[in-house]
Amino acid sequence: MYRNWGKSKSATEYDNSDYHLLVYHGLDVAATGINILQKDKLLLQKFTDIIPLDEGKIISLISFCLAVHDIGKFSERFQNLQPELLNNLRDHDSDKSYTVRHDSMGLHLWKEIWSTAFDENWLGLDKEIYDKLDWNDLISPWINSVTGHHGKPPEYVHNGIPISSNDLFTDEDIGMASSFVKEAASLLLSDAFDFTSCSEVQAYDIDDMILAFKRTSWLIAGLAIISDWIGSSEDYFEYLPSEISLEEYWEDHALPNAEKALEDAGIYPSAPSMITGMDELFPDIVVPSPMQEHVSNCEIADGPQLFILEDATGSGKTEAALCLAHRLMSKGLAQGAFVGLPTMATSNAMYDRLGNSYQRMYAKGERPSLVLAHGQNYLSDAFRRSIGFQSSKNRYYGNGSSGDETIQAQCSAWIADNRKKALLADVGVGTIDQALMAILQSNHQSLRLLGLSRNVLIVDEVHAYDPYMHTLLCSLLEFQASLGGSVILLSATLPQKHRQGLISHFCKGLDSSTTSTSNEEYALVTHVSENEISETPIGTRSGTERTVNVEFLHDELSVEDKLIKCSKEGKCCCWIRNTVDDAIEAYDKIVAELGNDDVILFHARFAMGDRLKIESNVLETFGKKSDGDCRKGKVLIATQVVEQSLDIDFDYMVSDLAPIDLLFQRAGRLQRHPRDKNGSISENDVRGIPLLGILAPELSKDVTENWYSDMFKGGAYVYPSHGKLWLTANLLFEHGRFSIPNDSRSFIEYVFGENANETVPITLRTRDEKAQGEAMADRAMANWRSLNLLQGYERSGSQWVDDTITPTRLGESVNVRLARLEGQKLVPLLGPDELSWELSQLSISGGRVKYADDHGEELTKCIEEAQVSMRDRGKWSVLIPMGSDDGINWTGTAKNKYNDRVDLAYDARIGLRMRNK
Numbered sequence: 033m034y035r036n037w038g039k040s041k042s043a044t045e046y047d048n049s050d051y052h053l054l055v056y057h058g059l060d061v062a063a064t065g066i067n068i069l070q071k072d073k074l075l076l077q078k079f080t081d082i083i084p085l086d087e088g089k090i091i092s093l094i095s096f097c098l099a100v101h102d103i104g105k106f107s108e109r110f111q112n113l114q115p116e117l118l119n120n121l122r123d124h125d126s127d128k129s130y131t132v133r134h135d136s137m138g139l140h141l142w143k144e145i146w147s148t149a150f151d152e153n154w155l156g157l158d159k160e161i162y163d164k165l166d167w168n169d170l171i172s173p174w175i176n177s178v179t180g181h182h183g184k185p186p187e188y189v190h191n192g193i194p195i196s197s198n199d200l201f202t203d204e205d206i207g208m209a210s211s212f213v214k215e216a217a218s219l220l221l222s223d224a225f226d227f228t229s230c231s232e233v234q235a236y237d238i239d240d241m242i243l244a245f246k247r248t249s250w251l252i253a254g255l256a257i258i259s260d261w262i263g264s265s266e267d268y269f270e271y272l273p274s275e276i277s278l279e280e281y282w283e284d285h286a287l288p289n290a291e292k293a294l295e296d297a298g299i300y301p302s303a304p305s306m307i308t309g310m311d312e313l314f315p316d317i318v319v320p321s322p323m324q325e326h327v328s329n330c331e332i333a334d335g336p337q338l339f340i341l342e343d344a345t346g347s348g349k350t351e352a353a354l355c356l357a358h359r360l361m362s363k364g365l366a367q368g369a370f371v372g373l374p375t376m377a378t379s380n381a382m383y384d385r386l387g388n389s390y391q392r393m394y395a396k397g398e399r400p401s402l403v404l405a406h407g408q409n410y411l412s413d414a415f416r417r418s419i420g421f422q423s424s425k426n427r428y429y430g431n432g433s434s435g436d437e438t439i440q441a442q443c444s445a446w447i448a449d450n451r452k453k454a455l456l457a458d459v460g461v462g463t464i465d466q467a468l469m470a471i472l473q474s475n476h477q478s479l480r481l482l483g484l485s486r487n488v489l490i491v492d493e494v495h496a497y498d499p500y501m502h503t504l505l506c507s508l509l510e511f512q513a514s515l516g517g518s519v520i521l522l523s524a525t526l527p528q529k530h531r532q533g534l535i536s537h538f539c540k541g542l543d544s545s546t547t548s549t550s551n552e553e554y555a556l557v558t559h560v561s562e563n564e565i566s567e568t569p570i571g572t573r574s575g576t577e578r579t580v581n582v583e584f585l586h587d588e589l590s591v592e593d594k595l596i597k598c599s600k601e602g603k604c605c606c607w608i609r610n611t612v613d614d615a616i617e618a619y620d621k622i623v624a625e626l627g628n629d630d631v632i633l634f635h636a637r638f639a640m641g642d643r644l645k646i647e648s649n650v651l652e653t654f655g656k657k658s659d660g661d662c663r664k665g666k667v668l669i670a671t672q673v674v675e676q677s678l679d680i681d682f683d684y685m686v687s688d689l690a691p692i693d694l695l696f697q698r699a700g701r702l703q704r705h706p707r708d709k710n711g712s713i714s715e716n717d718v719r720g721i722p723l724l725g726i727l728a729p730e731l732s733k734d735v736t737e738n739w740y741s742d743m744f745k746g747g748a749y750v751y752p753s754h755g756k757l758w759l760t761a762n763l764l765f766e767h768g769r770f771s772i773p774n775d776s777r778s779f780i781e782y783v784f785g786e787n788a789n790e791t792v793p794i795t796l797r798t799r800d801e802k803a804q805g806e807a808m809a810d811r812a813m814a815n816w817r818s819l820n821l822l823q824g825y826e827r828s829g830s831q832w833v834d835d836t837i838t839p840t841r842l843g844e845s846v847n848v849r850l851a852r853l854e855g856q857k858l859v860p861l862l863g864p865d866e867l868s869w870e871l872s873q874l875s876i877s878g879g880r881v882k883y884a885d886d887h888g889e890e891l892t893k894c895i896e897e898a899q900v901s902m903r904d905r906g907k908w909s910v911l912i913p914m915g916s917d918d919g920i921n922w923t924g925t926a927k928n929k930y931n932d933r934v935d936l937a938y939d940a941r942i943g944l945r946m947r948n949k
Contacts, residue, residue: 033211034275035121036106039264040114051117052271054105055212056281061263062099062220063286064294065255066091071300074367074486078251078516083244084232085224092224093174094252096155098259099216101178103145104138106209108202122204132190132200138179139186140197145210154214158227162238169242173249173824181256183452183475185827215278246824247514253825254482258299258456268293301367301486302400302458304393308359313392314351321348321573326557327356330568332363333561336513338538339520340494340531343555344576344772345700350382350492353520357488358393360518368393368400368487370455372464374496376406377647378676382492383461387414390459405454405462408640411870452476455483464491465840468504471511471819472840478825484508485515493676494523495530495693499807500842502530503814506537511821513541524700525693525776527784528552535560541821554777572773579771580699580722582764586730588618591686594725595667596625603683604654604663604711608670608698610688610747612637616942619669626667628941634670638943639850641862641871654680656704660711674701681705686725688747689740692760692783696776699724721769728761735793755792755800759783762791810842844879844929847909850922850938851898858898858913861922861938869902873909879929880946881936884910914938 038054069076069091079090104110111118112126119125149155150164157167179186188195201209227233233241263269268289272281294300305312309328310320320328323343339356341349350371357369371386373379383404394400404415454460455467456479467489470480489512497505512519521534532549535558539546542562549558551567559566585591591607598605609615612635619633632653634646650670653662656679663683674680675697681704687695702724706717729743740757741748751757760783764770770779782788792800850861850872860868887895891913899906914922914936922938928948937945 033106033208033215036111036208037114037117037121037273038102038105039266039271040117050271051114051273052269053273053275054102055215055278056272056285057263057269058099058102058212058216059278059282059286060269060290061101061256061259062095062216063282063290064263065098065259066095067287067290067294068255068258068299069094071294072367072486074301074364075251075255075482078485079248081516082248083241084236085227085230089224092220092222094255096216096220096224097174097178097252098256099220100138100142100175100213101181101256101260102134102138103141103209103212104134104136104179106141106205106212107134107137107200108205109200110134110137132187132195133182135179135182136186136190136195137200139176140195141201141206141209142175142179144197144201144206145213148210149213149217152214154217155225156217156221156223157225161227161233166238166242170238170245173242173246173826174252177249177252177478177825178256180253180825181260183257183477183479184473185253185825188827219278219282243822246822249825250478250481250511250821251485251515253478254480257476257479258482262293262297262299263290265293268296298401299456302398303395304358304361304367305395306362308355308362310351310355313355313358313389317348317351321352321576322571323555323557323573324348324352324355326568326570327352327359330557330559332359332365333559333564335365335562336516336518336542337365337562338509338513338518338535338558338560340526340534340556340558340560341520341522342526342531342557343524343570344572344776345524345697346576346704347555347573349522349524350385353490353492353522354386354389354393356520357490357518360488361393366486366488366518368458368460369490370405370460370462370467370484370487371490371492372462372467374464374493374676375673376408376463377673377678378493379404379406379462380412381678383412384414386459386461394458400458403454403457403460403462405457405460405466408870409454409462411640411644411867452479453483455480455487457483460487464497464501464505467491468501468508468840471504471507472817473819477819481511481515484512485517488518488520490520490522492522494521494534495525495527496676498810498842500810500814501840502533503811504818504840506533507814507818509534509538510541511819513538514543514821525696525780527693527780528777529784529786531558535565539565552777552781554773577772577774578703578722579769580702580724581769582767583723583725584761584765585686585725585727588621588727591725591727592618592621592625595622595684595686598684599626599630599665599667602664604666604668605684606654606668606670606674606682606686606701608672608674608685608687610671610690610744610750612671612943613746614688614744615669615671616945619942622667622669626665630665631667631669633942634668634673635943636671636673637874637876638940639862639872639874639938641865641868642940642943643874644871650674650680651678654682656681656713658711660707663711674698679704681707683719684723684725686727688744689726689728689757689761690747690751691753691756692763692779695724695726695760695764696770696772696779699770726761726764731758731761731765735795737795737799739796752803752806753800754803755789755796756783758792758796759788813842843877844882845875845877846879846882847873847875848881848926848944849873849902849906849909849911850924851895851911851913852916852922853894853913856894858894858911861914874944876944876946881910881912881926881934882929883927883931884912885925885927885933887913912936 033055036054037051038057040051108126109128109130112128113130176185310324343349360366371382390402404412409415470477470484536546538560544562547565553569555570557568595605615635623631634650653666680701682702685702687698703719703722706714708714709718729739740754763782849869851858852861860872862872895911912924912926914924916922920939924936926934928934932948935947
């Protein structure tokens with residue numbers, strides 16, 4: 033067993049000391065895992081809560097499994113990756129090639145060893161309680177997990193051909209691996225598999241025990257990844273090529289090295305503060321809202337639990353959720369929190385909000401980590417400063433403070449250097465996608481799942497997700513509950529059937545019965561634990577009650593005239609359009625009347641650098657701190673990018689017709705803060721009752737099938753259920769206003785309730801039935817792509833097919849990077865900056881751009897050279913060269929999903945326009 037290397041230097045640059053024996057690497061990883069479990073008591077408790085064994089046996093079993101995680105490297109095929117080392121260690125050469133990865137080979141080698149291991153009882157198995165088949169079924173889930181330590185379960189089929197152990201291993205391989213398994217069991221297992229004295233085990237049916245090992249296999253898989261990453265560090269686990277006993281290596285090398293490596297990695301959980309409550313976490317909030325007061329004092333159950341907080345915009349739900357999460361932490365039910373939001377923009381805003389307050393959740397002297405988790409987090413100046421980001425070397429470094437003690441958000445460099453690790457931080461903020469990937473067939477999903485299960489999952493804007501994402505969220509709740517994690521969901525406008533679905537899935541994860549919820553009051557706190565579901569009505573925060581009058585406009589010219597008139601009167605206005613193309617068209621027309629200085633366009637089709645500047649300008653012009661001088665007469669033309677989590681405030685607003693819940697959200701930006709006649713913040717708002725304009729087709733008696741699509745050709749695809757749009761328009765036209773919170777529940781249920789479709793005109797029902805069928809298909813797709821909790825961490829059936837795409841959102845989306853020629857070199861359109869390629873990137877959905885155009889040999893060579901210069905080598909994006917005569921208006925070409933050529937035009941004020949040739 034000592035004749036095998038596990039880690040080595042480059043094949044051309046090693047000497048006799050530049051490799052590490054495989055058996056030692058196995059112990060390094062096992063020692064890392066043991067140290068994690070001994071310091072992370074909550075993680076250890078998750079195992080003991082599910083499996084009826086004491087802590088000592090659990091640690092012993094896990095340490096053994098981690099030790100054998102890399103037994104696939106005993107294969108001569110792997111050893112032959114370094115032919116000189118193979119010859120040096122085994123005294124022979126080989127002609128065998130490395131085809132199947134060593135992680136998959138590990139599972140198949142275990143199966144070769146298993147029969148002998150059982151017959152000779154190397155593992156100390158209690159053969160009186162289970163037979164050979166039972167023991168195999170019990171142990172296999174964990175072996176699948178540890179051998180799948182590179183992010184996916186081991187393969188059973190490779191290149192379409194079933195894997196055969198006879199082709200992978202020689203007798204010598206099997207003999208060496210057997211020696212190590214036997215020695216590792218003797219060193220680490222003790223009596224862990226002796227269940228004779230465990231009365232709890234005796235009470236468990238074998239199927240229940242197997243299910244318990246399958247449930248925990250998801251945690252084992254995540255732990256194996258962490259342990260292997262850290263246990264592979266040459267900085268802490270010095271290469272040792274000489275032979276010493278495993279016991280000596282374990283005591284003198286593996287254990288002390290693992291302890292030091294983990295201390296420096298910064299992944300141990302920080303100790304929470306035991307002093308809880310709103311006044312402790314948010315001392316600036318003098319008078320808590322009723323919601324905040326309730327969560328500061330409500331009963332906290334034992335075990336995993338779900339809270340759903342429904343309250344009006346501006347009621348302080350986020351602070352209430354963090355207060356509640358902190359109470360769960362102080363009770364030992366969680367170690368931190370992850371806040372999932374719909375977009376990167378809302379994530380960035382939340383990260384900035386938490387930067388100065390999250391440390392109050394932890395005891396004095398602790399240095400908890402705060403991570404921003406989304407695909408563009410390195411574009412956040414605050415995040416880069418918190419971790420010490422050195423873009424010229426494409427890596428993170430430092431201890432999280434960068435020598436600047438004024439930085440509030442501290443983050444371990446080890447955690448921050450990969451988004452897959454980000455959910456291991458004490459507190460994380462990011463898009464909900466980062467959490468949803470934990471239950472999809474994405475590489476290293478188990479690492480995300482492990483991090484989430486240790487923390488409270490907080491999901492904001494729950495109403496904002498389509499049927500596909502809602503279904504994925506339901507699956508995530510099931511996993512979270514099953515693995516002992518708690519969840520807090522926030523929404524201002526959550527339909528009751530959606531609330532019931534979320535509760536049902538969480539209860540399924542708890543393996544407890546579900547009762548129907550029926551309370552129609554608003555605001556409301558729903559609390560779900562293993563033994564109880566409660567619904568508590570809450571009063572509204574003073575100042576959040578509001579009435580909004582509604583006026584209908586039936587053509588775009590009327591909207592344009594109204595906005596121009598309001599602007600000339602000195603009011604600041606906003607028109608929220610349902611598509612980017614409609615927003616650009618409206619911008620062109622209003623700019624023609626008001627000029628560039630008074631009109632701002634904001635949508636998602638700007639290069640990231642320009643988008644960040646526009647977002648900053650929008651917040652400065654229309655935000656809470658804006659005054660009359662900067663607001664006066666300004667008009668914002670925007671899409672849905674402004675309807676969530678941006679603290680902006682308009683005197684007048686028009687919205688294209690959208691579902692009622694989204695109109696409520698958009699109206700939350702209308703006269704959001706009281707202002708005096710000069711436009712400055714004031715105790716009393718002199719502007720009177722807010723007025724929301726709605727651009728919508730007329731509500732005639734004879735509604736045609738194309739009632740909505742005739743006016744909104746693009747919007748008809750964005751909101752396919754035109755019956756719900758008609759219900760929204762009909763309701764608001766009939767009432768002429770809505771009041772928050774009094775109308776919140778009844779208006780939402782009128783449009784989204786179980787019997788709502790009965791009121792929809794017959795002519796729209798066919799389209800709605802089609803939309804409902806598409807929604808059912810989307811939910812089915814989400815269920816198909818979601819992992820099966822009870823199956824355990826194993827590749828089978830349709831799951832973990834290598835070429836399966838596992839997106840968190842439906843619909844085609846392509847990242848495009850815009851470039852310009854500088855001499856004979858393509859450089860980022862926006863720059864110069866070390867992150868210029870990322871700043872020159874935007875996402876285009878719908879397949880309107882999918883492929884690069886044919887640019888000829890010379891330009892294609894420039895493209896290839898530019899991609900090499902990128903941090904990600906351009907792997908996930910389409911590079912588009914752009915040309916310009918004036919340095920302002922840029923043009924280029926690409927191809928759509930049908931391979932047709934598309935003309936592109938870009939400028940920093942309007943964004944990207946597209947036209948098919």
